[in-house]
Amino acid sequence: MENQINTIIGTxxxxxMRFNSRGRQIPVTFINAAPNLIFVNKSGQSQLTFGQKKxxxxxxxxxxxxxxxxPRKIKEIKNQxxxxxxxxxxxxxxxxxxxxxxTGTSKGKGFAGGMKRWGFHGGPKTHGxxxxxxxxxxxxxxxxxxxxxxxxxxxxxxxxETKSVRGxxxxxxxxxxxxxxxxxxVPGAKNGFLLIEKMGKVKTxxxxxPPQKExxxxxxxxxxxxxxxxxxxxxxxxxDKKGDENASK
Numbered sequence: 001m002e003n004q005i006n007t008i009i010g011t012x013x014x015x016x017m018r019f020n021s022r023g024r025q026i027p028v029t030f031i032n033a034a035p036n037l038i039f040v041n042k043s044g045q046s047q048l049t050f051g052q053k054k055x056x057x058x059x060x061x062x063x064x065x066x067x068x069x070x071p072r073k074i075k076e077i078k079n080q081x082x083x084x085x086x087x088x089x090x091x092x093x094x095x096x097x098x099x100x101x102x103t104g105t106s107k108g109k110g111f112a113g114g115m116k117r118w119g120f121h122g123g124p125k126t127h128g129x130x131x132x133x134x135x136x137x138x139x140x141x142x143x144x145x146x147x148x149x150x151x152x153x154x155x156x157x158x159x160x161e162t163k164s165v166r167g168x169x170x171x172x173x174x175x176x177x178x179x180x181x182x183x184x185x186v187p188g189a190k191n192g193f194l195l196i197e198k199m200g201k202v203k204t205x206x207x208x209x210p211p212q213k214e215x216x217x218x219x220x221x222x223x224x225x226x227x228x229x230x231x232x233x234x235x236x237x238x239x240d241k242k243g244d245e246n247a248s249k
Contacts, residue, residue: 005038005048005083006094006197006198007077007089007196007197008033008036008093008094009033009049009050009193009195010031010034010193010196011033011192012104012186013031013032014190016030018181028171028182029186030180031180031182031186033090033178034051035178037085037088038084038087038088038089039062039063039067039074040083041062045076046078046083047074047075047076048075048089049063049073050073050075051072051073053072056070066085066086091173094173094180095170097170097202098169098198099167099199100169100196100198101164101199102186103165103194104162104163104186104192104193104194105160105161107159107188108157111155111157112157112158113134113136114134114135114136114154114155115134117153120136120153123137136154136155163187164187165184166199167199167202169202170182170183
């Protein structure tokens, strides 16, 4: 059964390089996208499942009954056509030149201060300010409003956020190894989960149409006329030279 689902779950692999049609070096990322299995629950919602767990929980018995194991990653998708439990989605749904959106979890940086997390420039380094070099400064006002506004940029947990990169180009597809090669970098650490969604085609250079026959004929006529004018001008120049020679004699 051919599926029209243009989404697949994979894991981030290593980065490497490739050369485009113009011979320029481009960075690429390898995405390991083993075949995803479709699971349709009782309410009719479709889910993409990826990988296998060593041990399954009791709440995952429905997956065990259908597949014989519990998946590592589950993602709900919209029904684009009639699909059933057990259908496979492979990297064959993509093709070189496709534009994709890759979603993943960015690398965690732990607890970071205001300078590293938000790019604050810090406090003054002179006039006795020995402990204010990396301070974020004041965080609010006085009695009015008497609180810190929500969303204030302060120190805290940096990274580990869901990030999406749009418009990445699919460079290569290896169906035998279930590998998708994407131009550029994708969010997350190595072996992290990624969601790849097709967006369309990447805009490429379109060559101008070939000249029409009428245009070619007109160009040839113009070239012939130019040659005739050059010959006539050269003949007139030779006649003028001969006339000057006879006059001198």
